[in-house]
Amino acid sequence: MFKLKEYGANARTEIIAGLTLFAAMAYIIPVNASILGQTGTPDNPFPVGAIILATCIAAAAGSLLMALWANVPYGMAPGMGLNAFFTFTVVFALGFTWQQALAMVFLSGVIDLVVTATGIRKHIVASLPKALRSAMGVGIGLFIAYIGIKDAGLLSFTSDPGTYTMLGDDPATATIIAGAGAVPAIVAIKGAVLILAVVAIALTIILYVMKVPGAILISIIVMTIVAAFFGLAHMDWGGYIGTLGQSFKDLGGVFGQSVTSIPSLFSDPSKIILAIATIFAFSMTGLFDELGTSLGLGRATGIFSEEEIDDVAKVKGFHTRFARSLVPPSIATMFGSLFGTSNTTTYVESSAGIAAGGKTGMTAATTGVLFLASIVLAPLAMAVPSLATAPALIMVGALMIRPVKDIDWTDMEASIPAFLAIAVMPFAYSITTGIAVGVIFYCLIKLFRGKLKEIHPVLAVIALLFVAYFVNMALA
Numbered sequence: 001m002f003k004l005k006e007y008g009a010n011a012r013t014e015i016i017a018g019l020t021l022f023a024a025m026a027y028i029i030p031v032n033a034s035i036l037g038q039t040g041t042p043d044n045p046f047p048v049g050a051i052i053l054a055t056c057i058a059a060a061a062g063s064l065l066m067a068l069w070a071n072v073p074y075g076m077a078p079g080m081g082l083n084a085f086f087t088f089t090v091v092f093a094l095g096f097t098w099q100q101a102l103a104m105v106f107l108s109g110v111i112d113l114v115v116t117a118t119g120i121r122k123h124i125v126a127s128l129p130k131a132l133r134s135a136m137g138v139g140i141g142l143f144i145a146y147i148g149i150k151d152a153g154l155l156s157f158t159s160d161p162g163t164y165t166m167l168g169d170d171p172a173t174a175t176i177i178a179g180a181g182a183v184p185a186i187v188a189i190k191g192a193v194l195i196l197a198v199v200a201i202a203l204t205i206i207l208y209v210m211k212v213p214g215a216i217l218i219s220i221i222v223m224t225i226v227a228a229f230f231g232l233a234h235m236d237w238g239g240y241i242g243t244l245g246q247s248f249k250d251l252g253g254v255f256g257q258s259v260t261s262i263p264s265l266f267s268d269p270s271k272i273i274l275a276i277a278t279i280f281a282f283s284m285t286g287l288f289d290e291l292g293t294s295l296g297l298g299r300a301t302g303i304f305s306e307e308e309i310d311d312v313a314k315v316k317g318f319h320t321r322f323a324r325s326l327v328p329p330s331i332a333t334m335f336g337s338l339f340g341t342s343n344t345t346t347y348v349e350s351s352a353g354i355a356a357g358g359k360t361g362m363t364a365a366t367t368g369v370l371f372l373a374s375i376v377l378a379p380l381a382m383a384v385p386s387l388a389t390a391p392a393l394i395m396v397g398a399l400m401i402r403p404v405k406d407i408d409w410t411d412m413e414a415s416i417p418a419f420l421a422i423a424v425m426p427f428a429y430s431i432t433t434g435i436a437v438g439v440i441f442y443c444l445i446k447l448f449r450g451k452l453k454e455i456h457p458v459l460a461v462i463a464l465l466f467v468a469y470f471v472n473m474a475l476a
Helices: 011-025 028-039 048-070 082-093 098-117 120-127 130-151 192-209 215-229 237-254 269-301 306-310 321-325 328-339 350-355 361-382 386-399 402-406 412-428 431-448 457-475
Strands: 076-078 155-158 164-167 175-178 183-186 344-346
Touching: 011 215, 011 350, 011 361, 011 386, 028 048, 028 076, 028 082, 028 098, 028 361, 048 076, 048 237, 048 321, 048 328, 048 344, 048 361, 076 328, 082 098, 082 269, 098 120, 098 269, 098 328, 120 269, 120 457, 130 269, 130 350, 130 386, 130 402, 130 412, 130 431, 192 215, 192 386, 215 386, 237 361, 269 306, 269 321, 269 328, 269 344, 269 350, 269 402, 269 431, 269 457, 306 321, 328 344, 350 361, 350 386, 412 431, 431 457
Parallel strands: none
Antiparallel strands: 076 344, 155 183, 164 175
């Protein structure tokens, strides 16, 4: 089924890679619930238990679909960033209910499926200059490393007075949105958590460069055990199992709201344009987050060949692994929204599974099965602390920097947009934003250099859509 011999893989390594990938992704189970759960009100609760189940189900379905349809070692789950957009922009800022937000997620999945099924997504890939393709992998690598450093607790952020907004009345539970006055800095390495985080980073790097089989997974397991010894890893079996029955009951009330709430999006004439613009934002973000991750990871790690990517628009249908990998996200997004979660997308943490030796869909299938098991075993999955998984992301960031050598830095027309894409991804904490900035400036430079004919028509349309995307976000 997974053509292990053809891709030079073996079952043992694939399963270890799947375990590694799951360990790196498991944090999404409690985090997604905590973010989406904020959208509920006393009169219209969005039950956290149901969101935990929906997260596990969407991640399992997406990962298994990626495994069985595309045979690619990519794990899928509700996307970080997209869940924050769901909560803080769509519900809090724009005033839609969580049911309406789920309806928008479903419709964005439908749009992305149409874009993929008609071959438009493949033409988008073909329109991207090679320098920007290389930049995606490098930018994602830096983005991943930044996530790892931040999740390890090694950064602090200081905000100047008056440069932040507090969403909530209690400072202990409020979300802080800081402006440009926030300055990052390395923290003082003291206390058990930070010292163990540094030890974990060193252990991961040493094991990996020594080519120890399963190095990343070994590091995660060892550091989780050490963290538990210091009281930094916890499992609340009794509390979780005791509420599991109620969670399934709540899930029954959430299921299908993404479809039944669609008419309410267009029932108020004064909000129809706003609803359409928000669906567009959901769709654009999901589409290019997924495209950037699939293309960037696949190219940087060698999962997809350069020829396979170059010829994707020339081959009818979905006969290559890269082409097939573009299909599952839209279907998984629609499916996940039915159960009650935001857009499901390919995770950049898939690079951890690839670094552990994953080459085929068996890696993703292992991850999918583990997410399905997490419906019951969630406390075990959530017990893995970020200090144990963050080093894997830092290590992967180092591995993904390699495509930077493929960019011709003497060609300013290509290298400046590539640099902007690389820099903006980690700085803006968004793959889509990095791609958008790179595409817009590539087209601008070509335009003012009098080389309009060198811009692929599809890329020109994408640039205009990105400009509309930023304008829409500004007006929202």
